[in-house]
Amino acid sequence: MPVARPEQQQPRVIAHVDMDCFYVQVEQRRNPALRGQPTAVVQYNDWKGGGLIAVSYEARGFGVKRSMRGDEAKRVCPGINLVQVPVARDKADLNLYRSAGSEVVAILASKGKCERASIDEVYLDLTDAAKEMLLQAPPDSPEEIFMEAAKSNILGLPSDASEKEKNVRAWLCRSDADYQDKLLACGAIIVAQLRVRVLEETQFTCSAGIAHNKMLAKLVSGMHKPAQQTVVPSSSVQDFLASLPVKKMKQLGGKLGSSLQDDLGVETIGDLLSFTKEKLQEQYGVNTGTWLWKIARGISGEEVEDRLLPKSHGCGKTFPGPKALKNSTSVKGWLDQLCDELSERIQSDLNQNKRIAQTLTLHARASKENERDLAKKFPSKSCPLRYGTGKIQEDAMKLFESGLQDFLESQNTGWIITSLSVTASKIFDIPSGTSSILRYIKGHSPAASPAIPDSSSVPEDPSLGDVP
DNA sequence: TTGGCTCACACT
DNA sequence: CAGTGTGAG
Numbered sequence: 001m002p003v004a005r006p007e008q009q010q011p012r013v014i015a016h017v018d019m020d021c022f023y024v025q026v027e028q029r030r031n032p033a034l035r036g037q038p039t040a041v042v043q044y045n046d047w048k049g050g051g052l053i054a055v056s057y058e059a060r061g062f063g064v065k066r067s068m069r070g071d072e073a074k075r076v077c078p079g080i081n082l083v084q085v086p087v088a089r090d091k092a093d094l095n096l097y098r099s100a101g102s103e104v105v106a107i108l109a110s111k112g113k114c115e116r117a118s119i120d121e122v123y124l125d126l127t128d129a130a131k132e133m134l135l136q137a138p139p140d141s142p143e144e145i146f147m148e149a150a151k152s153n154i155l156g157l158p159s160d161a162s163e164k165e166k167n168v169r170a171w172l173c174r175s176d177a178d179y180q181d182k183l184l185a186c187g188a189i190i191v192a193q194l195r196v197r198v199l200e201e202t203q204f205t206c207s208a209g210i211a212h213n214k215m216l217a218k219l220v221s222g223m224h225k226p227a228q229q230t231v232v233p234s235s236s237v238q239d240f241l242a243s244l245p246v247k248k249m250k251q252l253g254g255k256l257g258s259s260l261q262d263d264l265g266v267e268t269i270g271d272l273l274s275f276t277k278e279k280l281q282e283q284y285g286v287n288t289g290t291w292l293w294k295i296a297r298g299i300s301g302e303e304v305e306d307r308l309l310p311k312s313h314g315c316g317k318t319f320p321g322p323k324a325l326k327n328s329t330s331v332k333g334w335l336d337q338l339c340d341e342l343s344e345r346i347q348s349d350l351n352q353n354k355r356i357a358q359t360l361t362l363h364a365r366a367s368k369e370n371e372r373d374l375a376k377k378f379p380s381k382s383c384p385l386r387y388g389t390g391k392i393q394e395d396a397m398k399l400f401e402s403g404l405q406d407f408l409e410s411q412n413t414g415w416i417i418t419s420l421s422v423t424a425s426k427i428f429d430i431p432s433g434t435s436s437i438l439r440y441i442k443g444h445s446p447a448a449s450p451a452i453p454d455s456s457s458v459p460e461d462p463s464l465g466d467v468p
Numbered sequence: 469t470t471g472g473c474t475c476a477c478a479c480t
Numbered sequence: 481c482a483g484t485g486t487g488a489g
Contacts (some may be wrong), residue, residue, distance in 0.1 A: 001478060001486075043472065053489090067471065085472095092473065114473045118475065118489065254487055287478085320469040359481090373477070380483055404483085421473085480486080 001284075002251040004291040005301040008213070011180045013187035014304060015124040016106055016217035017195070019101075022120035023054035025204050026100045027083045038062060038077050042070045043085040043092045049074065050084065057226055072074045090336040091317045094119070095345075103202050111190055115305040122192075123214055126306035130186035152210070153224045156236025181233050184210055188231050195229070215300035218250055236401045240271030249295065256288070273295035284381035298347040310352055315341045316363070316421025323366075324416040331400060331417055335362075336393045338422050345368050346424045350387070354432065357424035360385040360392060363397040364421075366407055368415035378417075379405050383425055393418040396422050 023041040028034045038059035041052035049070020062077035070082050086093045101119045108114055113125035187210045194204055204461065209221030211232035219240075220230040232240070246266055247257045260266040264275065264283065272280075273296050281289030294300065315338045325331050346357050361382035368376075381399040386392065400420075408415065 003478070047469080048471095094473070098473075162488080182486065218478090250472075251487070256486085312475070314474060316473060318469080318472060320472095359482095377484085418469090419472090423475095473489105475488085476486100478486085479486100 001256065001288045004289045005292055005303075007299055007301040010127075011183060011212050013126040013130040013183050013210065014212065014214050014217045015191045015208050016125055016189060016214065016221040017122050017124065017191070017206050018225075019104065019120035019204060019206045021054045021056050022101070022204070023085075023097055024056045024083075026097055028056075029100075029203050031083075034081055034083070037081055038064070038079055039081040039083060040064060040070075040073055041085060042082050042100045045070065045082075045084055046070075049082070051351070053085070087342055091315070091337065091341070093341070095106075095150075100202070100204070101131045102308075104198055104204060104206070107198050107201055108194055109308055111194060113304045113306045116309065117309050123217070123304045124191070124385060126187045126210075127183070127189050130183045132183055132188065134188040151192045151229065152327070153228060154218060154228040154236075155223075155230055155232045155240055175190045179450075180212065181235075184212070184231055184233060188229065191229055195227075213300040214304065215250065215295060215304050216298060219244070220246070226343050234298075238270075241296065241298055242268060246271075255298050259284075260292075269296055271455070289342045309349075309355070311427060312423055312425035313342060313345045313349065313357065313427075314421055314423035315339075315345070316419060318365075318419040320418060324418050326416050327421075328401075328413070331420065332397055334420055335422070339393040339396050339422060340389055340423055342422050343387075343392050346385075349427070350430075354430045355383050355427050356387075356430055357426065358426040359383070359424070360395055360399070361397050361423045361425060362402065362403065362421070363419075363423070364403060364417055365419040366415055366417050368408075369416060376407065379403050392422070 011315060013359040024039050026033075027041055033364050036058065037056070038057040038061070040052045042052055044050045047069075047071070052064070052066050052068050052070065052073060053065055055064050055073075059073070059077055059080050064077050068076075073080050086096055088095075095174040097119055103117075104114050104120075105114065105122055108122050108124060111124065111126060115123040123377060159370055163225065187233065191208045191210055196250070199205055205227035207221055207225045208228060209217040209219065209223070209229060209232065211217040211220065212234060212378060216232045216237065220232055225232045245268055246252045246260050249257070252260065260272075266272055266275075269354070272292055275293075277290060278291040279289075280292045284292065300414065317334065317338065319325050319334075325334065349355050353422055359382050361380055363380050364378040366378040381403045383395055383399060386395060404415070405468045
């Protein structure tokens with residue numbers, strides 16, 4: 001559930017940058033013949049043409065949606081190009097997109113605090129950079145600055161294309177006295193420049209929102225897509241939120257948003273204003289209640305984290321319907337594959353980023369054959385993570401067996417597994433300075449204290465070989 | 469077949 | 481702390 005954070009006293013300049021149909025762009029860069037064409041990226045072509053995970057804007061024009069299957073997309077857009085996600089170890093392999101995302105992050109991190117929010121989104125805190133610009137090149141004077149800012153859509157201003165530049169100019173001039181708007185304008189200029197750099201250096205376009213907090217920046221980053229940006233002046237916030245459907249707000253897309261509609265009759269964020277803080281707290285608890293009260297007023301103190309890398313690595317696969325796994329042998333086979341990929345990913349994280357993961361977690365979904373016990377869930381299990389593909393595979397299988405025992409509760413009915421995943425988490429930087437990474441591992445890694453009751457002491461796996 | 473595969477986070 | 485649930489894209 002969302003939680004309210006102590007608010008910011010000083011105005012910040014926050015940007016949310018969102019890559020346009022990112023997987024499609026990655027594939028278009030790889031195969032330029034796809035540029036400008038209706039294109040979608042699909043995974044697993046066998047069942048109904050595979051599921052779409054990204055759709056180009058040309059294809060969207062034909063009504064192609066992300067929730068469609070490949071077959072359906074072909075129906076509404078016969079000329080669509082369907083590109084398959086790469087497959088490795090018999091599963092979708094997203095590494096191509098992960099590394100493309102890293103290219104983008106590396107550029108966007110150059111102007112301020114940068115938080116990788118997902119494979120194709122980042123938040124930036126540009127407060128310092130914007131203040132700096134305001135001191136050195138106030139955006140009232142140089143014509144060039146206007147031209148840059150003119151690339152933005154300004155929320156609350158008419159965004160008639162031919163009038164856009166004039167509108168921006170009017171906004172900046174009118175706001176002579178408004179320091180906060182000027183900071184935002186500088187932020188918009190910086191973001192416009194960053195987006196140009198991203199395009200030049202990666203060939204990818206992106207869209208962005210610029211506002212005084214993360215919530216507002218995120219809300220508008222997708223408002224003008226593709227390859228555009230939108231600014232939220234404080235003066236336009238209340239009108240904007242007043243008519244915003246609750247479900248559009250981040251965190252309100254699910255059950256909480258439904259509850260607001262069904263239980264309180266709240267249809268827009270503006271509707272929230274008629275409830276007292278106390279009423280909202282009574283309904284949803286003190287944390288969520290105050291959070292709701294604040295967002296209705298455009299207040300969000302959430303900070304941009306300084307983090308360019310993910311906090312966990314996971315590999316998973318589903319086995320729907322007839323593909324369900326029915327015995328330990330097939331589970332072991334798939335688990336080995338998933339662990340192989342996971343091992344490779346954490347190993348490269350260690351080599352490239354000097355980070356080490358401490359926990360291995362196994363998730364599964366299961367049903368019991370013939371029986372009506374659909375409610376019962378397969379429990380997640382975790383243990384200290386030992387590096388080395390063989391060890392991870394071994395530990396993951398032990399976690400599975402342990403979870404299966406709990407799941408079956410000593411009954412001996414048949415079972416089927418419909419999804420499996422392994423995750424490496426609790427990732428820490430290895431203290432730099434001493435080059436003795438291996439000694440660090442010896443002293444601090446779980447390898448020194450295996451949590452899995454280890455009956456079969458395993459021969460040493462030399463897979464740390466490429467660490468200096 | 470609740471689109472698949474990832475991620476993050478709050479709660480207990 | 482390990483494990484559960486929600487939510488996002």
